[in-house]
Amino acid sequence: MEGSTGAGSTGTASTGEADDCRAGDLLVAPLPVMVDGALAVPIDVLELRGEFRLDVAAQTTEAYARLRFAIAEAGRPIFDLRQGTVTEAILDGEAIDAEAMPERDLGGGPGAQMRVLGVELPACSEHTLELRYPVTKLAGFAAAPPDFAVDGVTWDFGFSDLAPRMFLEQWLPANLIHDRHPIALTLEIVGAPAEQRVISNGEISELGPDRWAIDFPAYSTAQSTMLVVVPASRVESSSQMLMAGDAPAIAVELHRTLATPESSAQLHALLADAFQSFSMSTGDYAYPRFTAYVAINKGMEYDGGTTAAVFALPHELFHSWYGRGARPMHARDGWIDEAWDEYNTGDPMFPVVALGIDDPVVRLHDGNPWGRTTPFAAYDDGKLLFAAVAAEVGVQPLRDSMRDFYEAHALGQMTSEELEQHLACSLAAPAVRWLFHRFVYGLPGDPEPAPDGYCR
Structure with missing residues (x-):
């Protein structure tokens, strides 16, 4: 070394x-x-x-x-x-x-x-x-x-x-x-x-036989770096250029383990459909390429990449918009991307469910600066939080507002407080503050009145 x-x-x-x-x-x-x-x-x-x-x-x-x-x-x-x-x-x-x-x-x-x-x-x-x-x-x-x-x-x-x-x-x-x-x-x-196959969302350079350099950009975090090493005989690798809206073409690098029943062609088609859908609904993809390692019992998002089982591919791909496109500032903000991902990709998609004073409080945002875990409740209760916002303003206005929020934070970082303010102001929906108070921060009663100039 x-x-x-x-x-x-x-x-x-x-x-x-x-x-x-x-x-x-x-x-x-x-x-x-x-x-x-x-x-x-x-x-x-x-x-x-x-x-x-x-x-x-x-x-x-x-x-x-x-x-x-x-x-x-x-x-x-x-x-x-x-x-x-x-x-x-x-x-x-x-x-x-x-x-x-x-x-x-x-x-x-x-x-x-x-x-x-x-x-x-x-x-x-x-x-x-x-x-x-x-x-x-x-x-x-x-x-x-x-x-x-x-x-x-x-x-x-x-x-x-x-x-x-x-x-x-x-x-x-x-x-x-x-x-x-x-x-x-x-x-x-x-x-x-x-032969060994090195798979990464970073820029890979061969330095010699069985030696590689992998570089990640200045906006990388401890969540960013995808690395998989596997004997080349166990995977089938392919690449395809995708056009999504008016954005530049995106290279999709697919590495499918031979144990995966679906063919590479089927997986490329699945990814192409999802890319088109997410680009239209949420904004331009932020990275020059997407790297997918498809294997049994996988499911994790990275910056412009994933290791995923086939059933999880749409969910993990959406994280390249919310999660690793617009990223949580702290672990306590990690509920946002899991909740909004489930709202867009889980079954049922785009639900509308009113939440009221009789519903128990939910704490998705810990507030602890040293906390390091996204709560499991983000997937279901977080999805319900967005369903409750949709019950106030409608599904399409909510999706449009979340697109605006993504475009303002792509390759940047987001906090729960910023999202609360954005939704309350862009949707002209004062109820958002109450919903966040009770079903994000887990607090009883009513929130403090919005400060002067809250919606500028």
């Missing part, structure tokens, strides 16, 4: 105050917290580089990560990594104790803990943390590590938003999903007995 050390910044603090350098994604990060008698502070990831070396004969995977980050307040930086055996840790070119990054519950509850680096760093400073570790099976609910077989290796990053710590932090150091930054991966497979 080629990770070089000593390449970080000096970590020298600026003369400004913390408030002066709290910018970019730090503006929407959680506040610092006291941990073990010291101040633990959020970071702004500036760049992440990761390298994986998969040795088929030895059946081992080694990882190297280089995380460049900034902090505003002085304190101990917060990040996450679920891989447990760090063998080497280097901060700004100097070796540090590889065990001095304990997991701590910062307020997110059991299973949502993060790591706190046991080194005090000055305010308004930039740093580089380098880590080496073997990639191993994780305890609890997690994706499987690389699986080695006679025909090569199978590995799926395997993200999920239904349990905490199920994004990139399974494999590489990462931050919460508000943090946007470029990601560059290098993958090497040693001793593969046959």
Whole structure:
């Protein structure tokens, strides 16, 4: 592996105050917290580089990560990594104790803990943390590590938003999903007995035999990166250009496992119909291509990509509009895309159901800055929330308003509060505030009156 050390910044603090350098994604990060008698502070990831070396004969995977980050307040930086055996840790070119990054519950509850680096760093400073570790099976609910077989290796990053710590932090150091930054991966497979297929929504470049670089753009988050490695003999790969409305043609890269009953032609037709429908109803597709890995028992969305079973393809594709097109700012906003996706793709589609004071309150938006899970209730109760808005204003005005909201947030981030304000104002529907108060924030009674200038 080629990770070089000593390449970080000096970590020298600026003369400004913390408030002066709290910018970019730090503006929407959680506040610092006291941990073990010291101040633990959020970071702004500036760049992440990761390298994986998969040795088929030895059946081992080694990882190297280089995380460049900034902090505003002085304190101990917060990040996450679920891989447990760090063998080497280097901060700004100097070796540090590889065990001095304990997991701590910062307020997110059991299973949502993060790591706190046991080194005090000055305010308004930039740093580089380098880590080496073997990639191993994780305890609890997690994706499987690389699986080695006679025909090569199978590995799926395997993200999920239904349990905490199920994004990139399974494999590489990462931050919460508000943090946007470029990601560059290098993958090497040693001793593969046959051709391997590397499938990703990133830009893949071949560096040599069984060695690839995969680059992801500056708006990527810990939710963004799709990576699947599989022996080429197990998949059928094809590509098709799609025209959706007046937008530029979109390349659909389809990788179908041979165990999938449907043919590639059938799957391309399914995707083409869904692309046309979603583009017409929701807005232009935000990415230059869509990458689909179709296999049994899959179902996860990524930026312009999915790993999905056939029945889940329309749902996962719609997430490239809501979920990974317009993205939740925080985990507490993740209910939006699941709820609106189900309203558009689930059975029945576009329901109209009134909700009233006799219906029990529902909490979809946790409000906890350290929460890391989309609630299961987002699928059904979240869908009902939109059905209740439709009961107030009609289905088509609601869909038109959600199209406007998507177009204003494509490749950006959205919050529950922004959506509430948009729907209440664009639809001239004061009842939206009451519906959100009771069936999103889970609060009894009536909301406070809208502030002056709420609808400008």
